[in-house]
Amino acid sequence: MDSLAPLHPLIVHTPIALMIVSLLFEIVGRATDSAWWRNAAFAMLIVGTLGACAAVLSGEPAANRAEKLQGVPEDAIDSHEDAGKIAMWMGIGAVVTRAIAGGMGAARPIVAALALLLHVFAASAVGMASYRGGKLVYEHGAGVRVHGELIRSDLPHMQRVDPHAPDRAAPAAAPSTGNATATASGR
Numbered sequence: 001m002d003s004l005a006p007l008h009p010l011i012v013h014t015p016i017a018l019m020i021v022s023l024l025f026e027i028v029g030r031a032t033d034s035a036w037w038r039n040a041a042f043a044m045l046i047v048g049t050l051g052a053c054a055a056v057l058s059g060e061p062a063a064n065r066a067e068k069l070q071g072v073p074e075d076a077i078d079s080h081e082d083a084g085k086i087a088m089w090m091g092i093g094a095v096v097t098r099a100i101a102g103g104m105g106a107a108r109p110i111v112a113a114l115a116l117l118l119h120v121f122a123a124s125a126v127g128m129a130s131y132r133g134g135k136l137v138y139e140h141g142a143g144v145r146v147h148g149e150l151i152r153s154d155l156p157h158m159q160r161v162d163p164h165a166p167d168r169a170a171p172a173a174a175p176s177t178g179n180a181t182a183t184a185s186g187r
């Protein structure tokens with residue numbers, strides 16, 4: 001599964017998009033009593049949950065690389081992994097519960113409500129996992145390469161850039177001539 005690590009950034013967008021959008025479709029389907037919207041929501045939830053499983057599988061080796069090769073803090077990685085696993089398991093629970101709700105008879109409304117609740121938790125968890133994953137990349141440089149080499153996030157010589165400071169790469173002003181130079185130099 002180590003070969004899946006480079007694909008993790010690509011794979012994670014499937015559960016992020018589909019689990020969240022499927023929840024919106026489910027809400028619209030329930031509000032309008034539309035079977036089409038609810039069926040579309042269920043199809044997206046299935047694919048999003050499969051994507052979450054793939055994201056978890058590809059995330060394990062990616063996490064090992066980020067921690068061992070780049071010095072990304074383990075606690076930051078663990079919190080991202082935990083949210084991803086919760087999203088995956090909640091998604092699986094929502095799919096299974098939704099699938100069995102149809103044959104429940106009188107208990108169908110209760111089981112359907114449970115499926116919706118699990119769907120909400122799955123979408124929330126995948127949102128949190130994506131937020132934490134973004135922090136891994138943008139705050140710790142997880143998976144970031146410069147000139148083909150992984151950067152290290154724990155090196156003491158790495159400088160912090162203040163986004164509000166003047167641009168240091170801006171060219172210096174052209175030297176002036178005449179009285180302005182004399183006045184500025186105190187002559």
